[in-house]
Amino acid sequence: MESKMVENKKVIVDEKYQNQRYVYRFIKRFVDIITSGLGLIILSPVFFIVSLAIKAEDPRGPIFYSQTRLGKGQRPFKMFKFRSMIVDADKKLEKLLKDNEVDGAMFKMKEDPRITRVGKFIxxxxxxxxxxxxxxxxxxxxxxxxxxxxxxxxxxxxxxDKQRLIVKPGCTGLWQVSGRNDVDFEGMVELDLNYIENSNIFYDIGILFRTVTIIFRPNGAY
Structure with missing residues (x-):
């Protein structure tokens, strides 16, 4: 199924087609369950070390941080992360919005004062x-x-932009392995929509391998 294009060459995602990709979605979900389950077990020593580092820097703060995000069809869910900012970071965001370093509906600041020393590394x-x-x-x-x-x-x-929410969000994606914070919001949207239109199991595996290399050779993450 080829993507439809508007006059300015932007991708228009066929939502009906994406929802009918039953075989791909079944295989993708199967791989997700197996890989995430094994990942949680195999990476448990890393979880332990990162947890110790976070607690050593701030004994009173929590190790994990959850935040409401929007998933497929704009359905809200709690996304989990290791805490990389000071405890009251959300309350201080309003004062920093004027210093946003990316255009569009996304906030990024390279020298964000809310990020802890451990947070900067992770x-x-x-x-x-x-x-x-x-x-x-x-x-x-x-x-x-x-x-x-x-x-x-x-x-x-x-x-x-909302076409990004036609499919389930991911831990990693084409944006993350293509420069991440070096790519602006509009560029991120284009990368995501092109991923959606060209997605398949082999493409996903390729992105996962590229993600692993970024852990050891960081790109634009901050």
Whole structure:
């Protein structure tokens, strides 16, 4: 099924077709369950070390952080991460919005004062994302897919941008392995929509392998 194109060459995703890809979705879900389950077991020593580091820096703060994100069809769910910011980070966001370094409905700031020392390291190597394996096991997320947005971000989405929410969000995706924070919001949307239209099991596996290399050779993550 080829993607439809508008005059300015932008991708228009066929939602009906995506929802009818039963074989691909079944295999993808099967791989997600097996891989996330094994990942949680095999990476348990990494979870332990990161947890110790977070507690050593801030003994009174929690190890994990959960945040409401929007998934497929704008369904809200709690996404889990290792805490990489100070405890009251959300309360301080409003004052930092003016310093946003990316255009569009997304907030990114390279020298965000809310990020802890441990947080800076685990973000750089994408270790803060590991608890999302639990989201994959539960079924809220997939291993590969578009980044799950915040509710306030989606409030600023155009109808075109909302096409990102046609499929289940992922722990990693084409945006994450293509420069991540070096790619602006519009570029992220285009990468996500192109991923959706060209997605298949082999494409997903390729993105997963590229993600593993980023842990050791970080790209634009911060």
């Amino acid at each position: 973000r750089k190597h994408s270790l803060d994302e590991l608890p999302q394996l639990l989201n994959v096991l539960i079924g809220d997320m997939a291993l590969v897919g578009p980044r799950p947005p915040l509710e306030r971000e989606v409030a600023d989405y155009s109808d075109y």
